[in-house]
Amino acid sequence: MKVTYDAETCTHAGECVKGAPNVFKVVDGQFVIDTAADSEDNIRATVGNCPSGALKIHE
Numbered sequence: 001m002k003v004t005y006d007a008e009t010c011t012h013a014g015e016c017v018k019g020a021p022n023v024f025k026v027v028d029g030q031f032v033i034d035t036a037a038d039s040e041d042n043i044r045a046t047v048g049n050c051p052s053g054a055l056k057i058h059e
Contacts, residue, residue, distance in 0.1 A: 002058040010054035019046030
């Protein structure tokens with residue numbers, strides 16, 4: 001599974017960081033997505049909770 005992030009769509013609500021902090025994080029000022037850091041089910045749920053739709057799952 002691949003997850004992408006659209007910086008222009010993001011409203012910085014922080015739901016991704018709250019829902020899967022090991023997957024979605026900021027490192028040295030860059031947004032990092034590490035899909036190996038949590039279960040696929042939790043990542044899918046967290047992406048689904050993104051209020052702006054900035055996160056997308058690609059199979």
